[in-house]
Amino acid sequence: MxxxxxxxxxxxxxxxxxGTQALKDVSLEIAQGEKVALIGANGAGKSTLLLHLNGIFCRNGRVQILGMKLEKRNLKFIRQKVGLVFxxxxxQLFCPTVFDDVAFGARNLNLLEEQVTQRVTRALEAVGLAGFEHHSAFHLSFGEKKRVSIATVLAMDSEILVLDEPTSNLDPRGKKEIVQLLRKIDGTQIIVTHDLGLAKNLCDRVxxxxxxxxxxxxxxxEIFHNQAFLESHGLA
Ligand SMILES: Nc1ncnc2c1ncn2[C@@H]1O[C@H](COP(=O)(O)OP(=O)(O)OP(=O)(O)O)[C@@H](O)[C@H]1O
Ligand SMILES: [Mg+2]
Incomplete structure (x- = not known):
């Protein structure tokens, strides 16, 4: 099979x-359920690559998600399948309240409002922000905003989670909770991180x-064992 x-x-x-060339001839295949860490020094192109996965950048038909070419007519489908945390x-956050931000993607799935509310409640609990529904994201701390960003994709139940430095600026407990949470989620995950410990903890493939x-x-x-290789790419 x-x-x-x-x-x-x-x-x-x-x-x-x-004129800055951010990606050069990058080929990559990821199978269902894989958890892949994407690492590299500052400016290596990690965020640029992630922005191609849900069509923020939509180029020359070189990306396929679930067998669908990333092009304009497929964007709605692809954005329902790929949950991207910037x-x-x-x-990521642009609504008047935390509730609306977390509900935004889920509302696009045509769920009943009651189901949307359940998902928002569950997602905010998962990131340790139960009770923040009516706060304005604008006034939250950076780490709290990061948690709300993660909650927005959790509420969508996306098949493919794409997370750009999900634990940066989180306090130690928050970080641990996000790691535990990501470990429990079965779907495919692509995680950009500068934290090699986190990469090792969550991902078999890098x-x-x-x-x-x-x-x-x-x-x-194997890759993390090769200290000289890591050093030559600014990773150790
Ligand atoms: N909007 C932009 N305009 C021009 N160049 C850009 C833009 N955004 C990123 N770049 C450049 O593209 C390259 C890749 O940037 P990218 O943000 O993808 O790196 P990264 O691997 O995510 O880095 P970091 O670890 O700092 O987040 C860098 O040289 C960066 O300066
Ligand atoms: Mg980046």
Whole structure:
């Protein structure tokens, strides 16, 4: 039986309008249920790659999600399947209240409002923010905003979770809780992190980007064991 590939990227290159080439010929396949850590030094292209997974950047048909080409007519479907947590929560949160932010994606799934409320309650509990429904995200601390960002995708029950530094700025307990939470979720996860301990803890597979190129893809233990390799890519 062949394992279903939920993400297929074929030689993806991407340059920003100012000419900065952020990705060079990156190919990547991820099977259903895999938990993959995406690591690399600052500026390696990690966030740029993630932004291609739900069509924020939509280029030259080189990305497929669940067998669907990432192009305009498929965006609605793909955005229901891929829950993306941005690196910066200010890019994610734009509603007047925490409730509305967390409900936003779930409302797009055409659920009954009662089901949406249940999902929001459950997601906020999971990130340790029960009772924050009526706060304005604008006034929360950075770490609290990060938790709300994670709650927005939890409430969507997305098949593929894509998280850009989910534990940055979280306090130690918050970090532990997010790790425990992610471990309990069965679906496919792609996690960008600078925390190698977290990567090791959650992911059997690691992909390393360096200056826009994929320079390693394999077993986490093996890659992390190679100190010289990590050092040469600014990771140790
Ligand atoms: N909007 C933009 N315009 C021009 N260049 C950009 C833009 N966003 C990112 N870049 C550049 O693209 C490259 C990749 O950036 P990206 O944000 O993907 O890196 P990253 O691996 O996520 O880094 P970090 O660990 O700091 O989050 C960098 O050289 C960066 O300066
Ligand atoms: Mg980044």
């Amino acid at each position: 062949t394992v279903e590939k939920v993400v297929q990227i074929d030689k993806l290159s991407f340059s920003y309008p100012d 690196q910066n929560p200010d890019d 992909v390393v980007l360096s200056k826009g190129k994929k320079v390693a893809d394999g077993n986490t233990e």
